[in-house]
Amino acid sequence: MASLRDIKNRINSTKKTSQITKAMQMVSAAKMSRAEMNAKSFVPYMEKIQDVTASIALGSADASHPMLVSRPVKKTGYVVITSDRGLAGAYNSSILKAVYQTIQKRHKSNDEYVIIAIGRMALDFFKGKGANVILDIVGVADQPSFAEIKDIASKTVGMFSDENFDELYIYYSHYISAISQEVTSKKILPLTEITNGSDKLTSYEFEPSAEEILKVLLPQYAESLIYGALLDSKASEHAARMTAMKNATDNASDLINQLDLSYNRARQAAITQEITEIVGGAAALE
Amino acid sequence: MKTIKVSVVTPDGPVYESDVEMISTKAESGELGILAGHVPMVAPLQIGAVRLKKANQTDLIAVNGGFLEVRPDQVTILAQSAEQSGDIDLDRAKRAKDRAEQRLNEQKRENVDFKRAELALQRAMNRINVSERNI
Numbered sequence: 001m002a003s004l005r006d007i008k009n010r011i012n013s014t015k016k017t018s019q020i021t022k023a024m025q026m027v028s029a030a031k032m033s034r035a036e037m038n039a040k041s042f043v044p045y046m047e048k049i050q051d052v053t054a055s056i057a058l059g060s061a062d063a064s065h066p067m068l069v070s071r072p073v074k075k076t077g078y079v080v081i082t083s084d085r086g087l088a089g090a091y092n093s094s095i096l097k098a099v100y101q102t103i104q105k106r107h108k109s110n111d112e113y114v115i116i117a118i119g120r121m122a123l124d125f126f127k128g129k130g131a132n133v134i135l136d137i138v139g140v141a142d143q144p145s146f147a148e149i150k151d152i153a154s155k156t157v158g159m160f161s162d163e164n165f166d167e168l169y170i171y172y173s174h175y176i177s178a179i180s181q182e183v184t185s186k187k188i189l190p191l192t193e194i195t196n197g198s199d200k201l202t203s204y205e206f207e208p209s210a211e212e213i214l215k216v217l218l219p220q221y222a223e224s225l226i227y228g229a230l231l232d233s234k235a236s237e238h239a240a241r242m243t244a245m246k247n248a249t250d251n252a253s254d255l256i257n258q259l260d261l262s263y264n265r266a267r268q269a270a271i272t273q274e275i276t277e278i279v280g281g282a283a284a285l286e
Numbered sequence: 287m288k289t290i291k292v293s294v295v296t297p298d299g300p301v302y303e304s305d306v307e308m309i310s311t312k313a314e315s316g317e318l319g320i321l322a323g324h325v326p327m328v329a330p331l332q333i334g335a336v337r338l339k340k341a342n343q344t345d346l347i348a349v350n351g352g353f354l355e356v357r358p359d360q361v362t363i364l365a366q367s368a369e370q371s372g373d374i375d376l377d378r379a380k381r382a383k384d385r386a387e388q389r390l391n392e393q394k395r396e397n398v399d400f401k402r403a404e405l406a407l408q409r410a411m412n413r414i415n416v417s418e419r420n421i
Contacts, residue, residue: 042298045295045299052353052355147367203326207315
């Protein structure tokens, strides 16, 4: 049996760990509610831009744009959104696993796909696998502003237009609730699946022409899809971290309870032993 | 006078929402004025100011590109960033302007960075102008 002092040390160190995980849990909870609010305030913009894009793309048959047309796929781009830091449970590994499995199923060699990594975890993972990471961004803030990822989003969209790849998928963790997140994949480009929420299409006058507008609108639409996914995944990152830290705290307090029990048992055993020794000693003197 | 509902929306949330008499702004194809009852229309905007005329005041908003969408019942401006004149950080805009000017002096004309610096300069000037309301 471990000595009294050993057990005491373990109890103390477990308590310290649980204090840290508890603090991290509360920080994540606060960040999660902020991230949720950010994701919500983005919704009106997304709805609007989707509405307008759908009205123009579906409403006027003469409007065509390279981003709306599928072309033969020689190379595929994958945008992978993860966090910069770990300690978030299965958050990062489930995304990376999903992407990697899809890639292995779809592609035979590393030349057939490129990776756009958002977050250090994705960057390190794909670099380690020898994949071609063409763009990456690390150190995205917990509450990212649009300006922060505008650069990488517009470069990504630009690469599609320059035919560096012929289709673009995005993988991220969709926030369902504080306790559940889901790895989601979406095809961003080409934009063949635009639909608008309501069936009624407004017929617009275009100034100067539908093509000119699509030229500006479609890149902006694709960029906002990426930004929306980032906001969504930030919310689920914090939710995942909060749950992971809550589990850690719970486990620590279970462990402390058990250790307390064996500490008390060991102490009692020591006392009993002392008494027997004294009684034994006294008996020997008689 | 008849009014029309206007909302300015950016990825970081709605910036402005109000009923106004007239909207005037600079579209890619030229100056544009919109009153209530305009036909449905979509037009891309230049980096510039949007003037929103109400009964006794005019609100100014600096928009960074984006679109104007006119519907029978409301007008929506979708921009990647937009600020009301009161919300602009003038010092930051001035610093951005100096930085962009410096970069323009260093770069060659064909350079990609030259175009970016030019756009940055436009945005900064626009913010400064709107903030000082000299449009």
